[in-house]
Every structure is written in structure tokens, then in C-alpha cells.
Amino acid sequence: MAHEPAAARSDPLLRCNSLVKWFGDRVAVDDVSFGLARGEIYGLLGPNGAGKTTTIKMVCGLLQPDSGSIMLDGRSTKEDLAARSLVGYVPQDVALYPDLTASENLSFLGRLYRLSGGLLEERIKEALELTDLTERRHDRVDSYSGGMKRRLNIAAGLLHHPKLLVLDEPTVGVDPQSRHAILERVRSFGIGGVSVLYTTHYMEEAERVCDRVGIIDHGRLIAEGTRRELVAHLGERDRIDLAATGDLQRVAAECRAIQGVVEAAVADDSVHLIADDGRHVLPAVLEAANRTGASVNSVEVKEADLEAVFLHLTGTALRE
């Protein structure tokens, strides 16, 4: 899905250089650099606690990096308060007054972005339409369903027409239907020319929505590129998911010994493997599982995807 022209890379909307952030003696973000072109959707993919939220909080000006710099449209967010208007931040947890209506919440936040009068009204109307909440605009937020709150949370980040929309795990805890709606919207923002910085720990979301993906683990950006570029790291390798009950760590250990298996890791009652030729090693994998006494519930051979890339790069499966 890379529709990024070469010119955009030379004139990025966002440029993060060597960001470092410490919390006490723990490094949360360790030398992270990346950039976003105008209209590009960039996904920061990694497990919980990898440093995604810390990174985007620095981008939004909520945290100051211990070292490194952030330039947004050629301006420094640290020194230039007005540069914050370029960013629309959508926090992970719904941040709205539950005892106010949707309109009142948006009006409040719009005023903080210095919108007023007819323009404010117009922007509120537009944001509500974009998130399908026009009909419920005069209802208190605490009467909303979880998915509606999430959508309003996003609407609040769009009011002031930011050039960069920052979404922190916008689909966590959302039902599949709302999730689909949110992802469709995110795609449409990208098409509309708004750059989107998107964090998620769901591989399929990153694959579906993002033009480019940065894989982050333990505070370090370990790979970056389009889906195609990242998967190419793996060459012709396949991914095998073995769902089983029993001593899965032992199963993984046995599998690592099989010729052709490159990586093996355990997550969510499954053993995830990367193998040179999935179909060829499958009998040996099943035999290894049998040897440990584990009972296999299902087994699946897939083409390599971002999940496989992550497993390959980190030696661990993405943790839920």
C-alpha cells in the first residue's frame, strides 16, 4: 500500500531523531528515529510495554525526550506551543467528560484549540458526522456504548484539522463491528491527506491500515518499512501456528531442533514457528509435539506476515 512519493520522504511532516526517554533507571525509548510523510499512515507495532505510548507522548509534547529531537512541519514542538495545533492526539483510554454531552465535550476542546463561533460549530458538526455521532450529539457521554465513546474520542482529535493524527491503540476493547468502522475511518484520513501515527499490538490492524510499519520492542525500533519490505526479510519462509495443550515450552524447544525451523515461540496456547518450507517440516513438527505428550488441537501453515516478522526479529511471539 505504499503510496509514498520520494519527494515526501525528503520533506517529511514529522521527523523524530534519536529519541531517548528514561523512567528512573529503566529506558523506555532507546534511540528511536523515524519519519512520516504527508498523508502517510505509519504504524508503530509492538507488544504492550514496548515503548509505543512513550514515543507518541513525546511526539504530542506530553513528555520531553531526555535526548533527541522532534520536528513537526519544520517546527520544534518543544519550543513552539502553537505547533501543537498540528497534532490531533487520540489517547488510548477515552478522555472525555462523561457528564457532558458529545457537543459540549467537543465545544470545550475546540475552544482550547482557539476555535470559536461559526467555525467551531461547523467543525463540531463535521467531526460528529465523520464519526457517525450526529444523532446522539446531545446525549451525555456516559450513556454511550464503548464503541461510540471510542469514536467520539477520535472525533475530539479531529476538530482542529490537524496535519498529524496520533492514535494510541484506538481499537483496544472495541467490538469487531466498531473496530472495522474505526479502521475504515483511519484509512480515509490517510487518503484525505492527514498523516496518521498509529500504535497497535494487533498485527492484522497494522497490515490492513498502515502504509509503513515500525516494529518496536524493548524501546528500540528494530525494523521499519512497508509490509512487503518487512516480509521480504524472511525470504521464502512460512509461519506455522500449532495450537495445543500440554507443555508448550517443551514443544517449542523440540521444534527448534528440527532442521528447517528458524524460530519457535509460545503465546496464547499456541506454538508459533518460522520455517524454511512449512509444508516440508510439518510432519516433523507434529511428531515433536507427540513426543512431548502434548495434544494438538489445530495446525496451520501460513505465508509469512508481520507476525512472522516480529517472531523472526525478536525471537518472541507478540504478547497479548
Add this chain to the structure above:
Amino acid sequence: MSALTILSVGLRRIMRDRTALFFMIVLPIAVILIIGATVRGFSTFRVGVVNEGAGPSGTQLVSAMQRAPDLDVRMYPTATAAATAVARSEISTAVILPANMDSDLRDGKTVAVAVMAEPANSTQQAAAQEVESVVTDVGGRVQAALFTRIHVTGSYQQNLVRATEIQPKVAQVDVQQARVDSHSNTLPEGFSYSAPTMLVLFVFLNALAGGATIIETRRLGMYERMATTPIHTRTIIAGEALTYFCVALVQAVLIVLVAALIFGVSWGSPLAAIALVLAWAMVGGAAGMLSGSLFRTPEQASSIGPAIGIALAMLGGCMWPLSIVSQTMRDIGHATPQAWAVDAWTDLLSRGGTIVSILPQLAVLVTFAVGFLAIATSRMRRLLR
């Protein structure tokens, strides 16, 4: 400008919170009403009466005492029983109506009505004085009846009835009490006592409990969201401080108005009262900010906050006058802003104080407010970062 936006949203949220409105308006006024009605009794004296067979004149004296607003009359069978009751402080004084009082009066003899009171006990002396004034009143009528019998016509009994009828029609010399150059250390009684003390208590207590809102806003992630907009952290803090100040001010003004219009409380010099209400709203607002920045959970603020508010109100003289406690407790009490506020109200309501005479208290209150706000601001800056 953005601070005003934060203020308006804060006020709007409070207007929707019925529980908050109850604690802010209904409860203080209810408590003022209850305390105002019960603390009326400071000047009512319990008087014991022993009727040893005084006849109609005695009965007349008893009913005159019963009608007197400041006397609460109780009957005792014997002088000994009444003396014991005085000794036990069950009554402040006792009056003995002697046998043959009626016939002696009829004969023009002097009748001695004994009033028991210890000379050293000021309450008992004051009670005795009240009784004496009633006796004098009735005595006047008796003398008038005797006078007309001797110098004009009719029987003693007829003339007494006539004198009693005439007495209310005769031009009365109206006696009014006014405090001139008073040095009273306590507030006046009734609502003038309960309204200022409960104003001081509730504005502060409500603000401490209201600190929960700041903690909730923080937990909702609203401050974080606000911090991503192009406004300074100091603007967010200013907006919140303004909200807490306005809530405290509205509450204080409502209490002042209700007390003045419904309970007839006179708040003294208007300029001084306005200054004092503003100063107390500053203390309350700053205390609310402090509560919101020091407590960790909304539950802590709304449960521990009021407990602290009540404790400080006790120490600071909102529950009883500090003039009745020891010097040490009075000094400790003045470590609370409440004591300074109550002192200032006492000056305005009891001693006709002016803005000049309460300047020292105003200065102390503003210092408290600035101190609270400084701590709250530094805490909030850290929390919002």
C-alpha cells in the same frame, strides 16, 4: 481566555451534579437553621418557684414570670428542694413566694420575695435580675392598686384589676438594648451565631471534598488531553483555581443572602463583609486545589477531606467560641484559617467592626490562600507533566 473555558466547563459540571449541589447549598442552610434555632438558649434562665401559699397575687407573679421571654419557670414544693436544684445548677435561681403574700399585700404590708442566687455566680446573678424585673413590674401594679384604694375609691381587688388593665395602655418607656463599645468575644446568638460559623465551616469543607473533581479529571485523562492543545500548563491550573474560587464564592454568597433575607442576620459593615467573603472564598478555593493535588483517589478526597474540614472547624471556633477554651487551645486554633475568619466575623457582627479593624485577619487569610495555592500549583505541575 482558555482559563475561562476551563472555568465554564467546571461550573457546568457542578451544576449537573445534584449531590454536589446538595452539599453546597441545602446542607449548610439546613445546619444553619438547626443550630440557629437551638443556640438561642444562651440568655434563657431556668427559674425555680416555691409557692408556700401566696394566694392570687402569687399566682399572678408566677404567670408574669412564665410570660417573660427570658425565663423558664419550674415549680418546686419546698425551699429546700429549690435550693438543692440551684446548687446542682439545674436552675439558675429560685424564688420563694411566702404564705399570706396576698393578704399582706392587701393590708399594705411589705412582702419579701426571696430570690436565691450566689453573689459570685454571674449567671445566677443575671437570672436573679431578670426575676427582679418581673417582680418589680408586678409590684408596680400592686402599689397602684393600694394607692387608689387609699386615696381614691374602690376595694384593693377592684383597683388591682383596674391597674392591670390600665398598665398596658399607659405610655411605655421602651427599653432597647444596644451594644455600645462592646468587647464581646463571641458572636451574637441564634442565626447570627450559626450563619457565619457554618459559612466558614461549609465553604472550606465543601472545597476539600470537591478536590475529588480534580483527581477524577486527572484520571479521565482530560488534563493530558488539554496538555496536547496549544495552552500552557499554568493556564490549566489557573482555570481550575478559578473554578474552585468561584464555587466557594457562590456558596458563601448564597449563605450570606439566605441568612440575611430569611433568617434576618445582619452581617455588619457591607464592605468588610464583602472583603471577608472574598478572602474566605480564596482560602476555600485554594484548599480545594490542595485537596485535589494531594489526595490520590476521589474517594480519599470526599471522605478524608470533610473529616479534616470538621476537625479544623472545631479547632478554629466554628463549633463553639474559642473564648471558652484554654489559651493553649486558642493558640492551636489560630493555626487554622477558620479561627481568623471567625474572629473577623465576630468583630463585624458583635463589635461593629469595619474593614480596617479586620485588616489583620484579612491579611492572614490571604496568606493562607496564597500558601495553599502555591503548594497545590507545584504539586499539580508535577502531576500534569
